[in-house]
Amino acid sequence: MTFPGIHLQLTPEDKPYIHSLKQLLQGRCRASVNYDPVVTAMDALFRSQKNGHETKYIVTTSEKLLRLITHNDKASLDDFAGSIITHMGYEHLFLS
Numbered sequence: 154m155t156f157p158g159i160h161l162q163l164t165p166e167d168k169p170y171i172h173s174l175k176q177l178l179q180g181r182c183r184a185s186v187n188y189d190p191v192v193t194a195m196d197a198l199f200r201s202q203k204n205g206h207e208t209k210y211i212v213t214t215s216e217k218l219l220r221l222i223t224h225n226d227k228a229s230l231d232d233f234a235g236s237i238i239t240h241m242g243y244e245h246l247f248l249s
Contacts (some may be wrong), residue, residue, distance in 0.1 A: 158208035160201030194221040
């Protein structure tokens with residue numbers, strides 16, 4: 154069984170690790186990647202739709218996105234690493 158797709162909303166600091174992550178996902182799902190900073194919580198949603206396949210799963214290392222979704226300016230990836238938060242019908246998995 155494969156997922157319809159996963160959108161990876163990462164930061165530029167994650168670029169050295171993307172090859173390993175892609176190897177883990179290969180053959181299991183389709184994935185799109187974006188490194189642009191998020192300004193609003195909707196940015197990752199729009200980018201996930203823009204890739205041409207449907208997805209409801211967003212994997213992110215963006216602390217800014219975490220803070221926007223939780224409405225908490227002090228939210229930390231260290232505190233939320235591994236957490237899945239549903240926002241506007243999309244499941245966001247936060248990684249640190």
